[in-house]
Amino acid sequence: MSKIFHLLVGHLIDGTGGPIKRNVLLSVEEDCIRSAKEMRPEALAKVKDTAIEDLSHCTLLPGLVDAHVHLTMSGTNDMQFRQKQLTFGYTEAAPLISKHLHQHLSHGIVAVRDGGDSNGHTLRYKLEDPLFKGYPIHLKAAGKAWHAPGRYGRLIGRTPLEGLTLAESITQENRQSDHIKIINSGLNSLKHFGKETPPQFHVSELKAAVQAGLEHHLKTMVHANGILPVAQALEAACHSIEHGFFMGKTNLEKMAEMGRFWVPTACTMKAYSEELPAGAQELDIARQNLEHQLDQIAYARKTGVLLAVGTDSGGLGIHHGASIVEELKLFIAAGFSLEGVIQCCSANGSKLIGLSDVLGEIRSGAAATFVITAGPPSCLPDALNKPERVYVNGNMISGAH
Ligand SMILES: [Zn+2]
Structure with missing residues (x-):
């Protein structure tokens, strides 16, 4: 029966x-x-x-799908613990990953896409940890993200291997990953509103990297803020732009035309604006960044950009599970209907992470x-x-x- x-x-x-x-x-x-x-x-x-x-x-x-998380990090504002968690060995990281996955599930999130950690603990957890066997959540992991030497990204990734290009490094190191994560800009400035950072990689390197991923049927997610870093990631035909603060209208129009996904992680700036001390100059900039991002989300919705909901959970004040509620509210504040934002957080998210046949x-x-x-x-x-x-x-x- x-x-x-x-x-x-x-x-x-x-x-x-x-x-x-x-x-x-x-x-x-x-x-x-x-x-x-x-x-x-x-x-x-x-x-x-x-x-x-x-x-x-x-x-x-x-x-629901949270399309951008970092499972090895908690959103705590205890700065000592934030530092400590970055140096955790696998045995200390694994229970933390389990705890965060449970927090996702207890907010209705049944699939997460991890954006990388410097030790590759999350990918190892997915592949071999008995704690994860049979756990009812889909976990897609990048392993270690890629950043250029001397540039932002050490917290969640590594530089290309000695003597190898970015594409060659991907071919060698990403065999067991679910997707590729490349960092192609810096972080948002909290000192100067809208200050852009140069791209980390040349467009030809990005093109070769995306191609190397495709040869193994892997999509590429690119962390990029600012006009040029985003434009180059799109020229390389990457599959999703992560964050995309200050990318501008032309890039958004291009994304709509190309059918590429945008994961705006607006709640990162909301979290900063709540965590920073009152009166701090950074507080004001975080709020302005958030407002600007909401305007971009509104434009993206009107233009027909495919949006997925991702939180960047694990960042300061961005708690696994609970932050999805914040991100959904921000999409609604930017003009999405409830039905529309749930579509971004279910059907769109599952399409982005290759699970639309089972989820969404x-x-x-x-x-x-x-x-x-x-x-x-x-x-x-x-x-x-x-x-x-x-x-x-x-x-x-x-x-x-
Ligand atoms: Zn991230």
Whole structure:
């Protein structure tokens, strides 16, 4: 006998960006959604007589994707611990990674894309740690990110190997990675608003690097802020721009035309503006950076850029799991509807990380991976801080709520 169950939910956000549906009967068979049908009031009265579980006070949405995290780092503002976690050996890092994955799952996040750590601990954890075996979350890991000698990136990666080009280094070192991560600019300045840093690599190096990744069927994510670093990453046909602060309208238009993803990580600047001491000059710049990024997100939405939601969790004040709520709110502040931002955080995210066949939309035949939150959609995104239930492949995940 196959396992079948039925849930009646008050509202459904299906992940396609389409309108929210009312009174939906969701039927699950084994690990798949068999159907998701909107019920008319007459039919609803009959349904309530049966053994179907009544969750009509709840909203159901697809399992979410955080497309940019750093699992070896916590978002703590304890500066001593922040320093210490960078030097952790694998045995100290592994339990921290487990804890962070649990924090993601308990906010309805069922897939994360890691943007790198300097020791490659997260990739090792994914490949061989018994703690991860059977854990109900999709983890995609870059391993070590790549940065140019003398430039920003030591915290999350390494420079190309001695005597080898960036592309050759990728071919040699990224055999087991899920994607490639390249850093092609500096960080945002908190001293001078909008100050840009030069690209880290030449466009020909970037082109060869993206090509080297493609030869192993790997996509390339590029950390890039500022007009030129982003323009060069796009010229190299990278698959996603990470952060993209101050990239400008022309780059956004190009991204829409090329169908490339943007992961704006706006909550990083919100976190800074909350963590920095009152009156600090940096506080003011962080706020201006955030405002500018929200304007860029608004323009990207109008222009048709594919956006995915990523948080940069692990950065200062950016907590795994909880920060997705902040990022969703910022997309909404920039003009996205709730349905629209959930699409960015489900269907778009799963497409970016190569999981659209198993994740991202609530439709018949899709995997039964979804989140149920208390209350109507107006309680979102906050309701994700404590979902009623999280299901992965038809199984209710205990301890995830
Ligand atoms: Zn990052």
